[in-house]
Amino acid sequence: MTASQAPAAEWPDVARNPDDTLAWLRLVAAPGIGPVTVRLLLAAFGLPQQVFAQSMEALTSVVPRKLASAVLAAPGATMSHALAKTMAWLEQPGNYLLTLVDPRYPVRLLDLTDPPPLLYIKGDPAALSRPALAIVGAREATVQGKVDAEAFGRSFSEAGQTVVSGLALGVDAAAHEGGLAGAGGTVAVIGTGIDRVYPASNLELARRIAEQGAIISEFPLGMRGFKENFPRRNRLIAALARGVLVVEAAARSGSLITARLAAELGREVFAIPGSIHAPLSRGCHVLIRQGAKLVETPEDVMEEFGLSCQPGKVADAVQPAHSAPDDPLLAVLTHDPVTLDTLCERSGLAPETLATRLLELELEGRAERLPGNLFRSLS
Missing domain, CATH: 1.10.150 (DNA polymerase; domain 1)
Known part of the structure; x- marks a missing residue:
């Protein structure tokens, strides 16, 4: 034995x-x-x-x-x-140390070939053993990506599933916010010592997670966020959850590592598709080609586990970041990214006027500038 x-x-x-x-x-x-x-x-x-x-x-x-x-x-x-x-x-x-032989040690981590001998925990250790779904994605997520991550996280949490993510900017932070909104709560797996919060801008979010869920780390106190720590963190995210949802990811992304590890552990992998022109959709499309389930609503994920959204929640869970366009420019600005020259041709606006209007729409959260000076609608 x-x-x-x-x-x-x-x-x-x-x-x-x-x-x-x-x-x-x-x-x-x-x-x-x-x-x-x-x-x-x-x-x-x-x-x-x-x-x-x-x-x-x-x-x-x-x-x-x-x-x-x-x-x-x-x-x-x-x-x-x-x-x-x-x-x-x-x-x-509120501070705990679980050993590999502690009865509170999460059993799902024992599926790993190298489960952490020690887990540093700030919050409730019981949160690590509840039914969980992970949400991961891009740090530099789009507005719509963050809206989707929060909406899926909220729906999962309202269905009694703990939302697991990595406390990074973008998709992770939005997923945790969604998890905090429901009964399932949220767990943050970090790649630093438990006494550090990285990035520092998530300090207040980390405080709320520790109060309503748990933050965990396998790294000793004081450990900084070295690059090699995060693949190790990702394997814990994959192991703790019964399924992993990738919201947005570039073609080469840490989220794809998490998804691969999840598949190797026998967990379900899900991905939200996007435009073929959007760089942050390419990683999700790779996963879908490799067998991940394409999802559009939280119910698409939860039906895999015999769960259901609360009545009336499915229709409202995932919505475009903003309502239908009421600006003439938005009539020609589509969800597929386009160049400034293309928008000039479609709208008939002068480049200076167009640039001003695009900036206004960005500030309103109704349009988004993408790498390569491309633009797309968020309405």
Whole structure:
């Protein structure tokens, strides 16, 4: 029987046992020790304190000598400071540390080949084990993309599904807002230490998520948002949810990584289509060609799981960002991106007048400028 398979009653609650907590932190912090190695050591010897009680010969029967030496080495000043900092953090209300053998550890993460040995949580640990759907997409999302992400998130949450996303700008932030509007709530998986919020502009959103759901990280306190952290974060988003919806994504996007990981884990993958001319639709179209389900409404997603929207919610869930056009320019400005020259020809407006009107419509949220100096209607 491995550590992850043992009955919960056999394992002490680290929240009540500082020595166990310190042993877990020290094992995970040992240089070169990753999630897979931790699981090997736990499976062979039991809890971390039992691992530390082993001889060099015993450890080298499971892991290379270099890693065995790292495990048995006494904590230096840097590690000791980090351990003390974490213990102080755990004393604050609403902060938790779940180990791989904690009965509150989300079972869905055990589908991973490398589940995190430790999860740092700010908020409610129970939120991690509720039925969940993930929403991911572009950081530089369009106005319509953010409207769609929030609408789908709200519908999922109202149907009792926790909305999981990555607390990034754009689609992620909008999805969390939608999740907060319903009973399902939301969970944010971050690629930094739990004591950091990245980007800083989402600080207030993070505070509300911690109060009404949970923020989780596998990274130690103080960890900055290094580029390599985010694929690791993405695998947790994919694993925690029963399905992943991609709202907008470029052809090369981290959201596609999340979708691929979800498919490998046997989760359902969904994508919202868009214009063939829109750069942020290309990633979704790639996923649809690869077998993701094309969706237009939240009900398209929820019917896969035998769920239904609240009465009257489906028709209102996803709407264009703004109502029908009442401006002559909007009569020739379509949802498909077009160039300024094309709009001049279609509208008969002088370039200077057209540029002014387009700026006004952008400020009103009724038109959008895309990369390549293209424009499209949001009405």
